[in-house]
Amino acid sequence: MESDDLQLNNVIFKSLVHLIETLQTENDCREFLEKIRWNNEPICPHCGSVSEYHYKLRSRGHFRGLYKCKDCRKRFTVTVGTMFEGSPISLKKWFLAIYIFSSHKKGISSVQLHKDIGVTQKTAWFMLSRIRHNFRDKSEVIFNDVTQADETYIGGKNKNRNRRKKLKNTQGRSLKAKVPVFGLLSNGYVYTKVIPNTKGKTLKGIIDDLVEKGTIIVTDGWRGYKGLSNNYIHKIIEHNKGIYAKGKYHTNSIEGFWSQLKRGIIGVYHLASPKHLSKYCDEFAYRYNTRKMTDGERFNLSLLAADDRLTYRELIA
Numbered sequence: 001m002e003s004d005d006l007q008l009n010n011v012i013f014k015s016l017v018h019l020i021e022t023l024q025t026e027n028d029c030r031e032f033l034e035k036i037r038w039n040n041e042p043i044c045p046h047c048g049s050v051s052e053y054h055y056k057l058r059s060r061g062h063f064r065g066l067y068k069c070k071d072c073r074k075r076f077t078v079t080v081g082t083m084f085e086g087s088p089i090s091l092k093k094w095f096l097a098i099y100i101f102s103s104h105k106k107g108i109s110s111v112q113l114h115k116d117i118g119v120t121q122k123t124a125w126f127m128l129s130r131i132r133h134n135f136r137d138k139s140e141v142i143f144n145d146v147t148q149a150d151e152t153y154i155g156g157k158n159k160n161r162n163r164r165k166k167l168k169n170t171q172g173r174s175l176k177a178k179v180p181v182f183g184l185l186s187n188g189y190v191y192t193k194v195i196p197n198t199k200g201k202t203l204k205g206i207i208d209d210l211v212e213k214g215t216i217i218v219t220d221g222w223r224g225y226k227g228l229s230n231n232y233i234h235k236i237i238e239h240n241k242g243i244y245a246k247g248k249y250h251t252n253s254i255e256g257f258w259s260q261l262k263r264g265i266i267g268v269y270h271l272a273s274p275k276h277l278s279k280y281c282d283e284f285a286y287r288y289n290t291r292k293m294t295d296g297e298r299f300n301l302s303l304l305a306a307d308d309r310l311t312y313r314e315l316i317a
Helices: 016-022 026-038 091-103 110-117 121-135 200-210 252-269 277-289 295-304 312-316
Strands: 147-154 179-186 189-194 216-220 233-237
Touching: 016 091, 016 295, 026 091, 026 295, 091 110, 091 121, 091 295, 110 121, 121 277, 121 295, 121 312, 147 200, 147 252, 179 200, 179 252, 179 277, 189 277, 252 277
Parallel strands: 147 216, 216 233
Antiparallel strands: 147 179, 179 189
């Protein structure tokens, strides 16, 4: 299929079948990635030079789409500097994985993905880890409107553990069996962070960094939020007294996100180790923050954001 027939400009895929029918070859996928990331002006990943006059070298097979920078004279392709760089997996399989992963509301397990796209389970796990790594929020977000703040705990129930692995004194906010995660939500945008504890110093430190002074902050009655009224308009929803809203103020939105995160981890992934939990939180936050996009729009955004390569050694370190 020739690129002229593809009409790749401003393509938004309507479904997975639409993607498969449009991008039938590896060359189709490469050209589509060039359109998304370069918009007809190749960008040298070595020196940052942007020019339509970079030299396109004649090449075949794996080296199709090879350019030479007119400034630094180094060679590059569209995958250099992205999560696709150095991967033996075809772009077609990468695209299928990204589309499926980003469009499924609760994600997809590596066991299922390896069956769907024909790779090993270990390879599927590594691919998903790379995608999650690029789903993380790379911009500095400052909350300056009504902001809901809440914390939750991720981990299995102690009663479900093997008899020999049961832990003692795991009631309440014990950190023996679960990992705390803190979240901020405003205007439909959520931010998450895995934290060591839920003490006031930890919670208020994050709030001070990310929330503009004078903003209205809505929390539950946890004592870790005590003192927020010194810098913010603090609205407390006392859940322990059966109160779940005060006028237009509530924490229902952030609690709804926690529910979605936990259902996804329990239902699809079954567990998330403390080491990799932050990546799972980033994954669900990414889908939540792009929920008003179509699956095709989210797919294109994912390709545009795939500019950080995670090596296997870094992943398992």
